[in-house]
Amino acid sequence: MQNHAHDLLGREEVQHLLDNLAKIAPKLVEGLVPDTVPLGTVQKVLQNLLQENIPIRDIRTISEAIAEQAARNPDPEAITAATRMALAHSIVQHINGTQPDLPIITLDPELEQILLKTLQASGEGGASLEPGLAENMHKNLQDVAQRQEMSGEAAILVVQAGLRGWISRFIRHAIPGLHVLSYNEIPDDKQIRIVANVGR
Template identity: 85%
Template structure:
């Protein structure tokens, strides 16, 4: 973890004064100056590359990352990076932390490759009491939202912690608020963090234990970019790439027949079927599933065949009703304490998964080909038009 933080309020005031002076200076043309006889030319080393992951903080949050002031956030972030890397199967890039005087004093923002993916304003001298859905009273404090999941919350004094917990609230400190927000963004966008360098490192590590499997794979069987796309497809649907040996075996077998990354992804998912189902439903033999009405499936298949998967467009009324029915079925499953799993024909799986990805994130979409033989299917809902 890299840290570029100004130390103390004195440094901040100096920088503020400097910024004000610069604003005044740019209001009028600068005075003519003599050009040095030997001025160094601009080189590539003068251009700073964008950070894959960045955390920018307002000046009042600096103590959170300053160990000399008791800050623990850096330690928390290191732990998050380690856990996510182990869970997903590839090394997440370091998090670059720096102060940003353009932010409000108690604000922060999380960036990926220079683009802001999350931001919030917090209260470092308070704790966040989050409403998990059922509480038994109201709290005195500053109302807000949990930045990671959007849950209603209240910023309370630390002395109110036990009272808030007794009322059913989940109470966390500011380190946890930021760390949880960062963790969610990294997991949601893990596929964007997997570059070709990371893919090559995965292959190099695999070659140490299974050299014949990797030998001749790139570029004879599939280019590195093709392997990257398959791995990104898996990560985008929350499938870890830890079992890289099984994944590469599936890629090698399918790529010979069809080098299309989408077709390879489908075959790879079948090879990982036990892992995928266990990830969404545990080790239980009973698998509760939601299905689509055959008439609706036929309409969807005809639409995909006519327009292609990338450009499939449903009639607005049909899309709205299908989405509504799927959402209601998923909510009923969540209320019953069971996993929400929609099982469809293989030709529909990718399109439907993308259709509901952001609006019904808790609904897992599998194809019938991905159900292991040792699972007992139990249909809990059938969704029609």
């Protein structure tokens, strides 16, 4: 059920969430749909969050982030990224509980640069990632994620914001236990502990 929550969230369900929010924050909802964004965009952002197992209970914070970002950039992916930043505390708590520090996996800077250049050259699809590189990266991430899970800790990969969405899609089905965050989604008051660095 949880894995398919994003598929089950239709326009009616989104409207129902907004109707409930309107009871406590009428002005926010009034100015949001359709004045700032169409209902379909709100639905897409909520689906994006659910697809990465992010709870959408805090619909007020989500709606405020959508309204703020949509005024600058109406693209659902950009709005989703801004909404994730607004939800940073609850995302980290959802993944890592109340642990004082956050165990993170990082990518080697050289690998990050290669991925960023590849993405810029081929667009969000990242279609031209060299097969050998993709395979190695995939295997290395899988190994590290398994080690983390066996040690009883969350497997969290932290990457540059420009790579987060693509990497998340790249590993979503094959390494479902690996959470992908961007550096700007880590709350300032959270101590990080690097547990692994993945290279080429």
